[in-house]
Amino acid sequence: MGSTLAEKIMARAAGRDTVTAGEFIVADIDLAMVHDIFAASVFDMLAEVGGGKVFDPDKAVVVIDHLVPAPSAEAAAVHHRIRDHVARLGIDAFYDSGEGISHQLLPEKGHIRPGMMVVGTDSHTTTHGALAAASTGIGTSEMAYVMATGRLWFRVPETIRYELRGSLTRGVSWKDVILALAGRFGSDGAQYRSMEFGGPAVAAAGMSSRLTVSNMGLEMGAKFALFPSDAVTAAYLADRGIEDVAPLEPDGDASYEAEHEMDLSALAPxxxxxxxxxxxxxxxxxxxxxxxxxxxxxxxxxxxxxxxxxxxxxxxxxxxxxxxxxxxxxxxxxxxxxxxxxxxxxxxxxxxxxxxxxxxxxxxxxxxxxxxxxxxxxxxxxxxxxxxxxxxxxxxxxxxxxxxxxxxxxxxxxxxxxxxxx
Amino acid sequence: MSETGAMMQGRAWKFDHDVSTDLLSPGTYAVDPVEVRMIHTLESISPGFASDVRTGDLVIAGRNFGCGSSRETAAENLKALGVACVVAESLSRLFMRNAVAIGLPVLICAGVHEAFADGDEVAVDLAAGTITSGDGDRRLQGEPLPPEMRDILAAGGILALLDSQTAG
Structure with missing residues (x-):
């Protein structure tokens, strides 16, 4: 039996040959992102129980993106604490107020590679599935645990496959595709699941469109929202000086909980x-x-x-x-x-x-x-x-x-x- | 933290489907301390909840409880208000992880939204995964949490677990 994209990535992160949906694993985290709403709490918790050091400062990214510029003295004080923590912990990948939104910066600045196991303190961390990274949101306590240990437990999710074909007509975009999927399958239509997108329409979707879809996969409850790593992925990463990106696709005989199809040609906004x-x-x-x-x-x-x-x-x-x-x-x-x-x-x-x-x-x-x-x-x-x-x-x-x-x-x-x- | 097999008994506060983290922990108070945040828990749909809920009360809800953001404060607010357990038809993935991570017991139980009314006295047995009406007339079997999550709850949350691991 072959593996889905999620199973392939989680097997590697768990140091195993294969894993199967339903298993509990402990995964090594390749990248951990915290943003300004939670960063200070995470690092305060880390100081209390985690020994106060980040497991690998090169695998941590800190972004001030939610409250920018600071709209209150309280928010400004939180940002100030974050800057102190970042300097003390030796985290180089720090994007201060005004640089942008974390889910834009991580791909744009070349932090994401296909096959990575990524966690972030924001629900829309699923965005990086667009680059074939198993990427998902976690809360502050779990992030403090990750920052201390570099690991986290996961249940390997079942995968739902979305086979997309046809071409979008003028005035219709991939935002309409993911809204249509949410409408059809519901806000819990992919609860706990890994969404996996494929089919001829996906090969034609640019990275920006993929990021939009993976971002909103979370709104269907998804743990991951994964695209394959293909020529589009390689070109996007090559623009960021990242060469030799290997393709990453699910096995042809992977096991899916469900498979759905959609023809994009007929879609309205x-x-x-x-x-x-x-x-x-x-x-x-x-x-x-x-x-x-x-x-x-x-x-x-x-x-x-x-x-x-x-x-x-x-x-x-x-x-x-x-x-x-x-x-x-x-x-x-x-x-x-x-x-x-x-x-x-x-x-x-x-x-x-x-x-x-x-x-x-x-x-x-x-x-x-x-x-x-x-x-x-x-x-x-x-x-x-x-x-x-x-x-x-x-x-x-x-x-x-x-x-x-x-x-x-x-x-x-x-x-x-x-x-x-x- | 008591062993998770312990019975929890109290008044049920019943909510509908898709109760979001924006309702449980409004973004406007995102960086306020828990004493401030908890006052605003569910205020948009249940203005009296935060003031009237008592320690040991339980929350019963429909599908997709805690949908939305990663904010752990959604679970933390309920715990700070004294809520002993959340029993829902289904839970958002993030809410479920966060609740376990901070030591707030949860139970997924099909039919719970239909079976119980707001104000009912109910009892939950986490290890067995059951919820029972105070008079014993109605009992529903939910999905007991997997051992991996019960271990975290029993430790009092993931940071308490980390503390014991590093101390050990």
């Missing part, structure tokens, strides 16, 4: 309605949902490809009166490139406000919070009650194309109509 990510409808089924805020950014859709797609629709036009368009490039590198390409000028002339590179309004920490009764459509990954301020506000999730078209219209709008005019 999708929108997740309040207050669940799996409350998904095609955009053409929605009428007269006015919006007060549109958000373009986050670890899901804050990359240069996303800003380009939105700018193509907004170019030379103005957003509707009464709409606030907030744009948070996922990293300083993305922002810099967007400036070079004239995208920032296009967005600002259309009426956008550009926020610092960070998590921004997505997690409700600060910047772009909503009043009771307000509606926001955003490219991010969660629309839970109270996520962006008032519990009486409504959050809709969609692609960069749909968010841009909606900002122009002042209501949720079909980007295929706008895309036809581009």
């Amino acid at each position: 999708q929108v997740a309605l309040p207050h669940e990510v799996d409350n998904v409808e095609a955009v053409d089924d929605l009428t007269d949902i006015t919006i007060q805020q549109a958000f373009l950014g986050s670890c899901t859709n804050g990359r240069i490809e996303d800003l380009r797609a939105a700018a193509a629709i907004l170019d030379g036009r103005k957003i509707a009166a009464g709409v606030r368009l907030l744009v948070a490039p996922a990293s300083r590198g993305v922002l810099s490139q967007a400036i070079d390409e004239g995208i920032v000028a296009t967005l600002v002339e259309a009426g956008a406000s550009v926020l610092p590179s960070g998590c921004g309004p997505c997690f409700g920490g600060h910047g772009g919070l909503l009043a009771p009764g307000e509606r926001c459509i955003g490219t991010h990954n969660r629309n839970f009650i109270g996520r962006m301020g008032s519990p009486q506000a409504e959050i809709y999730l969609a692609s960069p194309e749909t968010v841009a078209a909606s900002a122009l219209a002042g209501r949720i709008a079909d980007p295929r109509e706008e895309a036809a005019n581009v």
Whole structure:
């Protein structure tokens, strides 16, 4: 019996020839990421019970991305403590406030390689499955344990295979693919499971699209959301000076708990309605949902490809009166490139406000919070009650194309109509 | 920490499906101390919960309890308020890991959402994986936690386990 991608990676991490779904293993951790909400707690815990030293400072990455720039004296004090810890512990891979979102920086700066076992104190750590890394979120106590020992227990998950074929039509993106999957299989449709994407459509998906899909695999409950390591992966890593990346694919006779198919050719733009990510409808089924805020950014859709797609629709036009368009490039590198390409000028002339590179309004920490009764459509990954301020506000999730078209219209709008005019 | 086979008995606070970490631990109070955070636990859907829940009470919920973020504070808030155990139709992976890691007992039990009402007296036997009504009329069999997770709970959490390992 062959192995799934998850079983292959976990076997290596456990120092075994093979492992099988359902087994408990202790895995060696190749990379451990902590961000500003939890880093100080993790290192405080480490000082108390873990001997105070990181198992290997070269395998730790610290990112200040959630509360940037610090919106309160308390947050500033937390950041200050993190900087002290980082210096004391000798961690070189430290990205301070404004560098970007962890899930963007780890791939962008070349920290992720196929086959790695990665943990992070953020649920969307599944993002790095786009580069065939078994990557998942853990809490602060477990991270303190990892920082002390370099190991963690895992249950080897069952794998669900998603076989994707066909080509996306104009105005439809991979955000729509993962929203459609969430709508079809539910917010717990991959609970405890490893999602594994394959099929002819995957070979044609760029790294940015894969990162979007793996990021939101978590919203279906996934432990990992894995793409194979192929020519797209090798090219992305070669751009970062990482050569000789071996392909990593599941065995042909791997055992799956379930296998699902989807034809992308027939897919319409999708929108997740309040207050669940799996409350998904095609955009053409929605009428007269006015919006007060549109958000373009986050670890899901804050990359240069996303800003380009939105700018193509907004170019030379103005957003509707009464709409606030907030744009948070996922990293300083993305922002810099967007400036070079004239995208920032296009967005600002259309009426956008550009926020610092960070998590921004997505997690409700600060910047772009909503009043009771307000509606926001955003490219991010969660629309839970109270996520962006008032519990009486409504959050809709969609692609960069749909968010841009909606900002122009002042209501949720079909980007295929706008895309036809581009 | 008592042995996880111990019975836990108390009032049930019942919640629906997909109770998220944003509800259990709102992001606005993300870096506040637990004394502040716990006051806001579930306030968006159950304003009286944090003030009225008593030590030893239990939480009963539907599918996908604790969905959303990695924030351990979602489990920590419940533990700090005195919740003895969470029994749900299903738990998000992260919530389940975090609860065990900090020593908050959990039980996955099909049918629990339907079988019990808010305010019911219930008893949970973790080792057996059962939940029983106070009058003994209704008993459901859940999925007992695997030994690997029960060991962490019995130690009082993963850091207590680490402490004992390094001390040993």
